[in-house]
Amino acid sequence: MRKVLFVALAAFIVLSLTACAGKSGDDKVRVKCPACGYEFDAPVE
Numbered sequence: 001m002r003k004v005l006f007v008a009l010a011a012f013i014v015l016s017l018t019a020c021a022g023k024s025g026d027d028k029v030r031v032k033c034p035a036c037g038y039e040f041d042a043p044v045e
Contacts, residue, residue, distance in 0.1 A: 028041045028042075029041065029042045030042075
């Protein structure tokens, strides 16, 4: 039972860390204006 709990906890930690990782290679951020609907690339800080 302890091994199952440990494996489940380790899998949860790994999945939560990969969810926070950003995409590599794509530095552009697409933004859509809510007022007019125009889409443009926002500068990355």
